[in-house]
Amino acid sequence: xxxxxxxxxxxxxxxxxxxxxxxxxxxxxxxxxxxxxxxxxxxxxxxxxxxxxxxxxxxxxxxxxxxxxxxxxxxxxxxxxxxxxxxxxxxxxxxxxxxxxxxxxxxxxxxxxxxxxxxxxxxxxxxxxxxxxxxxxxxxxxxxxxxxxxxxxxxxxxxxxxxxxxxxxxxxxxxxxxxxxxxxxxxxxxxxxxxxxxxxxxxxxxxxxxxxxxxx
Amino acid sequence: xxxxxxxxxxxxxxxxxxxxxxxxxxxxxxxxxxxxxxxxxxxxxxxxxxxxxxxxxxxxxxxxxxxxxxxxxxxxxxxxxxxxxxxxxxxxxxxxxxxxxxxxxxxxxxxxxxxxxxxxxxxxxxxxxxxxxxxxxxxxxxxxxxxxxxxxxxxxxxxxxxxxxxxxxxxxxxxxxxxxxxxxxxxxxxxxxxxxxxxxxxxxxxxxxxxxxxxxxxxxxxxxxxxxxxxxxxxxxxxxxxxxx
Numbered sequence: 195x196x197x198x199x200x201x202x203x204x205x206x207x208x209x210x211x212x213x214x215x216x217x218x219x220x221x222x223x224x225x226x227x228x229x230x231x232x233x234x235x236x237x238x239x240x241x242x243x244x245x246x247x248x249x250x251x252x253x254x255x256x257x258x259x260x261x262x263x264x265x266x267x268x269x270x271x272x273x274x275x276x277x278x279x280x281x282x283x284x285x286x287x288x289x290x291x292x293x294x295x296x297x298x299x300x301x302x303x304x305x306x307x308x309x310x311x312x313x314x315x316x317x318x319x320x321x322x323x324x325x326x327x328x329x330x331x332x333x334x335x336x337x338x339x340x341x342x343x344x345x346x347x348x349x350x351x352x353x354x355x356x357x358x359x360x361x362x363x364x365x366x367x368x369x370x371x372x373x374x375x376x377x378x379x380x381x382x383x384x385x386x387x388x389x390x391x392x393x394x395x396x397x398x399x400x401x402x403x404x405x406x407x408x409x410x
Numbered sequence: 411x412x413x414x415x416x417x418x419x420x421x422x423x424x425x426x427x428x429x430x431x432x433x434x435x436x437x438x439x440x441x442x443x444x445x446x447x448x449x450x451x452x453x454x455x456x457x458x459x460x461x462x463x464x465x466x467x468x469x470x471x472x473x474x475x476x477x478x479x480x481x482x483x484x485x486x487x488x489x490x491x492x493x494x495x496x497x498x499x500x501x502x503x504x505x506x507x508x509x510x511x512x513x514x515x516x517x518x519x520x521x522x523x524x525x526x527x528x529x530x531x532x533x534x535x536x537x538x539x540x541x542x543x544x545x546x547x548x549x550x551x552x553x554x555x556x557x558x559x560x561x562x563x564x565x566x567x568x569x570x571x572x573x574x575x576x577x578x579x580x581x582x583x584x585x586x587x588x589x590x591x592x593x594x595x596x597x598x599x600x601x602x603x604x605x606x607x608x609x610x611x612x613x614x615x616x617x618x619x620x621x622x623x624x625x626x627x628x629x630x631x632x633x634x635x636x637x638x639x640x641x642x643x644x645x646x647x648x649x650x651x652x653x654x655x
Binding site: 246249250251265266268270272274276277278279283287288289313315329333 | 554555557558560561562563564568572573576579654655
C-alpha cells in the first residue's frame with residue numbers, strides 16, 4: 195500500500211486476472227477516514243481477492259491502492275492464530291505500539307481478561323475470533339480489513355461479536371472495509387454498502403446507511 | 411505405565427532366554443548376562459569403556475549436527491522452491507539409495523583415513539534423509555499464516571522463528587529420531603573400517619580376539635547410552651516443543 199494525499203482509502207483495480215480469466219475489472223471505490231464500508235456480494239465473487247489486494251498480499255494486478263499512513267489490521271475468515279504461541283504472545287508478535295500493557299487492555303476490551311497465557315486451541319472458536327479481533331485492534335490500525343470474520347458462528351455468538359466490534363470502533367474509530375455475504379450484518383454495521391457483481395467483480399451499486407463526512 | 415511394564419517384562423524374557431541358552435551351551439562363545447555386565451563394570455573401572463564410548467558419542471554429535479544443518483537447509487529450500495526441487499530431486503533419490511558402506515569407503519579413499527572423512531561419510535549418509543523429511547514439512551507450510559505475518563509487517567527473522575519454524579518442529583523431531591538411529595549404526599561401521607578408537611573399533615578388536623564377552627559388553631553399553639539419550643534428552647525436549655497441543 196502506498197500512502198495517498200487524502201487520509202482515506204482510494205482503490206482502483208482496472209484489471210485482475212487468474213491466467214486468462216479476468217476476476218476483477220474496472221472496480222473503483224473510496225472510503226472516507228473513519229468510514230465503515232461493507233462489500234456485499236455472492237460467494238465466489240472475488241471479494242477475498244479484492245481484500246488481498248487491499249492488504250498488499252496480492253500485487254499482481256493493474257491498478258492502485260492508496261491507503262492512509264499507519265498500520266493495517268486484518269481479521270480473516272478463520273482466526274489464523276499461531277497455535278504454538280500463547281494468546282498474549284500472538285498479540286505481542288505483531289508489535290503493538292503500547293507493548294504488553296496494550297495487549298492486556300485489548301484482551302480485556304474483547305472480553306478475554308486474564309486469558310493471555312492460554313493456548314489458542316484451548317479456546318472456543320468464538321474466543322479465538324475475539325483474539326483475532328484483538329490482534330487487529332492492538333496495532334492501532336489506520337485501516338481495518340475484515341473478511342467475513344463472523345462467518346460460521348451461531349446467530350447469537352455472531353451478534354455478540356458484532357456488538358463487540360461496534361463498541362471497539364466507538365472507542366477507537368478507524369477506516370474499515372468489511373467483506374460479507376450477509377446483508378443484515380452489513381446493514382447493522384456499515385455506514386455505506388457497496389454491492390459487488392461477479393465475473394468480473396465490479397461495484398454494481400451503493401447504499402448509504404449513515405451519512406459520513408465525505409471527501410471534500 | 412502399562413506400556414513400560416510390558417516392555418520391562420519383554421526385556422526380562424529376553425534376558426532369561428539368553429541366560430538359559432548360555433547355561434545350556436556352556437561355551438565361551440556365548441557368555442551369560444552376568445559375565446557381560448561384570449565385564450562392562452570392569453572396563454568402566456579402567457576407563458577404557460568410557461573413553462571409547464566418548465569417542466563414538468563425539469562422532470555421533472559432530473556428524474549429526476552437520477547432517478542436520480545441511481539437510482534441513484536443503485530440504486526446506488527444496489520444499490519452498492520448485493526450481494530447486496526439480497534440480498535436486500534426482501540427487502536425493504541417488505543419495506538415499508547409495509549404500510552407507512560405499513559412502514564410507516569412498517570418503518576414506520578420497521579424504522584419507524582421518525576424522526574428517528569419518529564425520530563426512532556419516533553426515534553424507536544422513537543428509538538426504540533429513541532433507542527428504544524437512545522437504546515434506548516445508549511443503550505443508552501454512553500460507554494463511556504467512557499472510558498474517560506479512561499483513562502485520564513481521565520481520566523475516568520473526569516470521570521464521572515464530573511462524574515457520576514451529577510448523578517444521580514435528581518434521582524436525584521425526585528427522586532427529588530416525589536420524590540418530592541411523593547415525594549410531596553408521597558411526598560404528600566408520601570406526602570399524604578406519605578409526606583407532608570408539609565402540610566400533612573395540613567391537614572389531616574383540617571380534618579378532620573372538621572375545622564375545624567384550625563384544626557384548628560394548629554393544630550393551632552402547633544400547634544403554636542410546637536409550638538414556640532418548641529418555642532423558644529427546645523425550646523432554648519433544649514434550650516441551652509440543653506442549654501447546
